[in-house]
Amino acid sequence: MGKRILKHAILGLLSKKDMSGYDITGEFKEEIGQFWSAKHSQIYIELKKLLSENLISQYIEMSGEKLERKMHRLTSEGKKELEQWLVVPDETIETEKDVFILKLYFIKHIPKDKVEALFRNQFNIRSAKLAYLREQYQQIFGEQHPLEIDADQLGHYFVLTKAISREESYVKWLEQSLEIIKKREY
Amino acid sequence: MGKRILKHAILGLLSKKDMSGYDITGEFKEEIGQFWSAKHSQIYIELKKLLSENLISQYIEMSGEKLERKMHRLTSEGKKELEQWLVVPDETIETEKDVFILKLYFIKHIPKDKVEALFRNQFNIRSAKLAYLREQYQQIFGEQHPLEIDADQLGHYFVLTKAISREESYVKWLEQSLEIIKKREY
DNA sequence: AATAAATATGTAAACATTAACATGTTCAAT
DNA sequence: ATTGAACATGTTAATGTTTACATATTTATT
Numbered sequence: 001m002g003k004r005i006l007k008h009a010i011l012g013l014l015s016k017k018d019m020s021g022y023d024i025t026g027e028f029k030e031e032i033g034q035f036w037s038a039k040h041s042q043i044y045i046e047l048k049k050l051l052s053e054n055l056i057s058q059y060i061e062m063s064g065e066k067l068e069r070k071m072h073r074l075t076s077e078g079k080k081e082l083e084q085w086l087v088v089p090d091e092t093i094e095t096e097k098d099v100f101i102l103k104l105y106f107i108k109h110i111p112k113d114k115v116e117a118l119f120r121n122q123f124n125i126r127s128a129k130l131a132y133l134r135e136q137y138q139q140i141f142g143e144q145h146p147l148e149i150d151a152d153q154l155g156h157y158f159v160l161t162k163a164i165s166r167e168e169s170y171v172k173w174l175e176q177s178l179e180i181i182k183k184r185e186y
Numbered sequence: 187m188g189k190r191i192l193k194h195a196i197l198g199l200l201s202k203k204d205m206s207g208y209d210i211t212g213e214f215k216e217e218i219g220q221f222w223s224a225k226h227s228q229i230y231i232e233l234k235k236l237l238s239e240n241l242i243s244q245y246i247e248m249s250g251e252k253l254e255r256k257m258h259r260l261t262s263e264g265k266k267e268l269e270q271w272l273v274v275p276d277e278t279i280e281t282e283k284d285v286f287i288l289k290l291y292f293i294k295h296i297p298k299d300k301v302e303a304l305f306r307n308q309f310n311i312r313s314a315k316l317a318y319l320r321e322q323y324q325q326i327f328g329e330q331h332p333l334e335i336d337a338d339q340l341g342h343y344f345v346l347t348k349a350i351s352r353e354e355s356y357v358k359w360l361e362q363s364l365e366i367i368k369k370r371e372y
Numbered sequence: 373a374a375t376a377a378a379t380a381t382g383t384a385a386a387c388a389t390t391a392a393c394a395t396g397t398t399c400a401a402t
Numbered sequence: 403a404t405t406g407a408a409c410a411t412g413t414t415a416a417t418g419t420t421t422a423c424a425t426a427t428t429t430a431t432t
Contacts, residue, residue, distance in 0.1 A: 169355035
């Protein structure tokens with residue numbers, strides 16, 4: 001990190017439509033949250049920074065009589081910044097941190113029954129995630145062929161298929177590994 | 187984060203053998219670095235913290251005449267702390283951040299030729315990583331059957347197979363997705 | 373003998389992230 | 403009418419992480 005990813009993630013989200021900080025917080029709870037996310041406390045601060053950098057502008061929309069929604073819109077500068085960032089290839093890959101696998105590296109110090117419990121827990125969480133992602137896919141793309149997907153939806157398509165692929169691979173590996181654990185005298 | 191993962195990662199590494207800060211830094215450049223890593227600046231500070239918490243002890247080993255290696259060893263308290271941490275199932279999964287996929291979500295704003303360049307770049311990096319991991323696997327486990335692997339090596343086996351599985355899935359998805367990009371008018 | 377790479381440890385500043393604190397509005401259900 | 407959930411925005415403190423600064427030794431190569 002240290003590369004202002006959140007800055008550009010927000011610029012990207014705002015390139016789709018104007019949003020409030022609350023909206024952006026919500027986006028990170030949807031599919032893109034599988035690959036980047038942030039808490040509202042960080043988002044409001046980043047929005048301020050982007051305003052002071054003139055990459056976005058702000059206007060107020062009212063929800064009812066008193067409740068303000070501070071909406072944000074990309075400036076032409078912001079759009080330029082986003083487009084420049086998007087085309088730069090990343091030479092290195094950051095560590096995709098995974099505490100479960102880290103723990104497994106130290107399996108020697110985990111009693112066999114606890115290992116099985118850890119595996120089952122991880123299997124349940126990952127399976128649930130996979131089911132959710134597949135449901136999302138069905139709802140949005142149904143039986144649509146990838147070549148027929150609207151250009152506006154292509155980013156969404158790739159994110160969803162990537163997330164599904166990641167979880168399928170994870171679940172499959174969990175099943176295979178648990179089998180090994182069970183079969184071994186340990 | 188905010189859950190002292192590095193603390194426990196270091197305790198775990200020290201459970202295998204006594205190590206210096208430099209050694210630990212090196213470990214995070216090996217396979218376990220696929221799932222957790224830290225820079226030496228963070229590690230030396232964490233070691234100090236662990237010392238003050240009495241979870242590790244320190245002694246000096248000399249490399250030559252003047253060059254000190256400050257070795258660290260788990261205390262019984264440290265071992266207990268590690269064992270307790272290992273068996274706690276994690277209820278939530280942290281976002282596995284991936285800047286490439288984040289960028290892809292905003293593909294609408296990337297010119298087609300640049301998209302292909304980004305894909306090729308990612309393909310090259312991921313393929314190289316996969317090749318390295320497979321080589322490691324061959325060197326360490328060869329044609330050995332998982333049921334015959336030494337208990338001491340089991341953690342290593344799972345970390346390596348998980349990393350390989352992750353990269354295989356990634357590369358496959360990259361190939362399929364690039365095919366779609368190429369076939370579409372975009 | 374000189375040099376570069378690897379070994380070895382540390383600190384400081386900047387930046388990123390989370391958790392907790394803090395407040396108020398609107399909408400839906402009872 | 404009340405209550406709870408969702409909507410909405412912010413700040414502060416603590417923690418985690420990276421980058422850059424800083425220094426010195428040992429080993430292998432030329």
